[in-house]
Amino acid sequence: MTSLGAPALARLLGTWNVGASPAYRKLADVVRLLVLDGRVALDAALPSERALSELLGVSRTTVTAAYGLLREQGFLTSGQGSRSRTRIPRTTPAGTTALTGPTPGPALAGPGLAAPGLAAPEGLIDLAYASLPASGEVVHRAFAAALTELPALLPGFGYDAVGLLPLREAVAARYTAAGAPTTADQILVTSGAQHALNIILRALVGRHDRVLVEHPSYPNALDAIRAAGCRAVPAAFTGNPGAGTDGARGRQAASAWDLEALQAALMQQRPRLAYVVPDFHNPTGHVMPDLQRRHLVRAATAAGTTLVVDETLRELNLDGVETTPVAAFSPAVVTVGSLSKSHWGGLRTGWIRASEDLIQRFAAARTSLDLGGPVMEQLAAAHLVRALDEPLPARLTALRDSRAALLELLAGHLPEWEVAYPSGGLSAWCRLPAPISTALTVIAPEFGIRLAAGPRFGVGGAFERYLRVPFTLPPEKLETAVLALRSAQDRLDAAPQLRRTLRDAPAVAIA
Numbered sequence: 001m002t003s004l005g006a007p008a009l010a011r012l013l014g015t016w017n018v019g020a021s022p023a024y025r026k027l028a029d030v031v032r033l034l035v036l037d038g039r040v041a042l043d044a045a046l047p048s049e050r051a052l053s054e055l056l057g058v059s060r061t062t063v064t065a066a067y068g069l070l071r072e073q074g075f076l077t078s079g080q081g082s083r084s085r086t087r088i089p090r091t092t093p094a095g096t097t098a099l100t101g102p103t104p105g106p107a108l109a110g111p112g113l114a115a116p117g118l119a120a121p122e123g124l125i126d127l128a129y130a131s132l133p134a135s136g137e138v139v140h141r142a143f144a145a146a147l148t149e150l151p152a153l154l155p156g157f158g159y160d161a162v163g164l165l166p167l168r169e170a171v172a173a174r175y176t177a178a179g180a181p182t183t184a185d186q187i188l189v190t191s192g193a194q195h196a197l198n199i200i201l202r203a204l205v206g207r208h209d210r211v212l213v214e215h216p217s218y219p220n221a222l223d224a225i226r227a228a229g230c231r232a233v234p235a236a237f238t239g240n241p242g243a244g245t246d247g248a249r250g251r252q253a254a255s256a257w258d259l260e261a262l263q264a265a266l267m268q269q270r271p272r273l274a275y276v277v278p279d280f281h282n283p284t285g286h287v288m289p290d291l292q293r294r295h296l297v298r299a300a301t302a303a304g305t306t307l308v309v310d311e312t313l314r315e316l317n318l319d320g321v322e323t324t325p326v327a328a329f330s331p332a333v334v335t336v337g338s339l340s341k342s343h344w345g346g347l348r349t350g351w352i353r354a355s356e357d358l359i360q361r362f363a364a365a366r367t368s369l370d371l372g373g374p375v376m377e378q379l380a381a382a383h384l385v386r387a388l389d390e391p392l393p394a395r396l397t398a399l400r401d402s403r404a405a406l407l408e409l410l411a412g413h414l415p416e417w418e419v420a421y422p423s424g425g426l427s428a429w430c431r432l433p434a435p436i437s438t439a440l441t442v443i444a445p446e447f448g449i450r451l452a453a454g455p456r457f458g459v460g461g462a463f464e465r466y467l468r469v470p471f472t473l474p475p476e477k478l479e480t481a482v483l484a485l486r487s488a489q490d491r492l493d494a495a496p497q498l499r500r501t502l503r504d505a506p507a508v509a510i511a
Contacts, residue, residue: 002233002265003083004040006047006055012039013056023058024065031066032075035086035462036435038215041234041265042460045083046076088461124445125481128452130282130426130470134344135391138384146379153379159371161363163189163351164378170385171337171351180328185356188363189381191373192350193312193338194220197275200334200352201228203365204306210271212305214257216429216457216466218282221275221310230272234459235265237284256286256420259295266303274305278326279314283457283468284429285422287321297329308334312350315342315392318400319423331355339384341426342392349373349381398474399426405475409482414489427470435464436492443491447484 009031016030017023034040046052049067053060067084070076074089162168168184175182190196205211207229213222215234225232238258257278266274276296278288288296300307309326314337327333338350352362406428410417418431432440437454444451454463469485471478 002041002044002235003268004044004046005264006051008260008264009040009047009052010055017056017058024062024069027056027058027062027066028069028073031070032073035075035088036465038234038458038462038466039236039238040086041215041236041261042086042088042462044086046086048083123448125449125473125477125484127470127473127481128450130468130472131341131345132395132426132472134346135395138387138391139344139347139380142380142383143376145383146376149379150376153375158375160375161188161366161372162359163187163373164375164382167349167378167382167385168351170382171353174385174388175325175327175335175353178325178328180325180353182327182353183356186353186359188352188354188359188366189373189378190350190352190366191370192340192348193310193336194224194350195348195369196336196338196350196352197221197224197308197310198228199362199366199369200273200308200336201225201230202368203358203361205230205272209273210269212262212265212269212271212274213459214276214281215459216283216454216463217275218277218310219452219456222457222459225275232459233265233269233271234462235262237286256281256284257288257292257296259292262296263299266299266305270303271305273308274300275308275310276326277310277313279311279323280316280318280422280424282313282425283427284420285425285427286420287323287423290324293324293326294329297326297333301330301332306332306334308336310336312336312338312341313425315388316396316399316426317424318396318403321423327353334358339381342388342395343384347377347381347384349377399471402471402473402475402478403428406469406471406478406482409479410469413482413486422471426472427468430467430469432465432467436489437464437467439492440467440485440488443488444484447488447491449481449484449488 012034013027013030017026021029031040031046035042046067047055049060049063053063056063067076071078071084075087076084077087078084165184167189168187171187171189172182172184188196188199190199201211201224205228209230210233211225211230212233212235213225215236217234222232236258237256265271276288278293280287297307307326307330311325314325325335327335332355335353336350337353339347340350352359354362403422407419407421410419410428410430416433420429420431422428432454441451441453452468454466454468455461457463457466457468469481473481
């Protein structure tokens with residue numbers, strides 16, 4: 001259980017005691033908002049009533065009443081003699097309140113309310129996936145070259161648990177050039193980043209082990225952690241819209257990561273693993289400064305936690321932010337990479353970078369999942385990694401144009417939405433004016449779009465006030481999508497009962 005001290009909570013509360021409402025209600029409202037926004041982690045122990053009242057300069061009765069109201073609303077639970085812990089309430093069909101868990105709510109019957117499948121139906125604009133089409137000519141040329149090299153490998157068995165040497169050498173050279181000296185023996189080739197994370201989990205954690213994650217985080221990583229039987233321990237961001245930016249639509253502040261919260265979670269929880277996305281974080285697009293990377297490595301080492309760094313989006317650096325790979329700060333760091341976001345999801349080629357000893361453990365664990373990756377794809381990937389910079393300038397230019405178009409469209413048509421400025425990656429993280437993310441997702445197909453609800457990016461039902469909006473589509477399609485979002489929100493604004501009915505809708509598959 002994560003423990004939140006009085007100074008940390010006071011810092012998050014900011015100037016809370018304004019307005020005409022009673023102080024206890026204002027305090028409860030702000031704490032509730034912090035929980036819903038994910039800035040206070042779920043299952044976190046709040047400060048004692050006495051400690052918080054002394055630090056805030058209010059009576060203990062005020063804090064007691066605020067905590068009591070939050071308990072009535074289902075946002076706090078506490079046992080006798082223990083500190084109050086944060087929760088997310090859920091309204092059941094009978095109208096009673098229950099605590100949410102990681103399982104999505106029940107499917108809703110009726111026209112237009114079915115959960116979308118893995119692929120958007122024809123005609124829908126798909127905003128559930130943050131992915132790019134292939135860098136066509138470059139990918140095609142790589143496979144053509146691989147076809148000429150394939151005959152030389154045909155006499156072999158074709159199984160290789162660590163991957164083809166030319167590809168491992170190419171990946172190692174990229175890390176070395178970026179400031180993290182690496183040999184081919186420190187690379188294991190995988191079938192994408194998700195496959196890489198599953199191998200790491202299989203090798204390094206057991207059921208019921210804790211895995212620290214950022215909050216919000218990449219949903220498929222959260223799914224993998226849950227599937228491994230582990231408990232995801234969320235560490236809240238400060239850089240959600242409205243906190244950690246220099247304005248509702250301003251550029252990212254110095255850092256979105258609350259390093260104190262990360263360090264506290266590491267020392268208190270002692271998780272077996274910590275999974276982080278410091279390079280153009282999915283879904284927020286933020287980037288972690290080098291100084292914080294160094295401090296995070298030290299904190300993980302002190303806690304005995306293996307730090308797993310997802311660099312899948314590292315190459316999608318839209319603003320030229322200079323950072324050092326986290327692996328450069330410690331040989332104990334495990335790094336995941338992939339060609340899926342920079343080149344094409346259909347390549348299904350990724351890798352793990354780690355110490356040689358860990359690579360051997362990962363290779364042994366892998367054999368229960370598969371016996372190696374496709375040879376042809378690895379030959380092509382070696383060409384793509386060696387010429388990784390070739391398609392990137394044009395792709396980054398197109399992404400910058402789409403990002404600018406999306407931010408302008410959202411400002412013009414949905415001015416009440418607060419948008420965290422993404423310095424890279426593929427998406428913008430938007431704070432909605434009300435907790436309507438799931439409801440928007442359910443009715444979105446009626447307006448020609450497909451969405452991924454905010455709670456998919458969190459633990460225990462957080463982020464109902466958030467929505468990830470990718471800018472991977474051309475500006476003209478983004479305009480159509482934003483106009484559809486406007487229409488969908490207008491529909492919900494005009495029908496509050498519909499909004500409440502749709503809150504327990506099923507989740508969608510996303511990337």
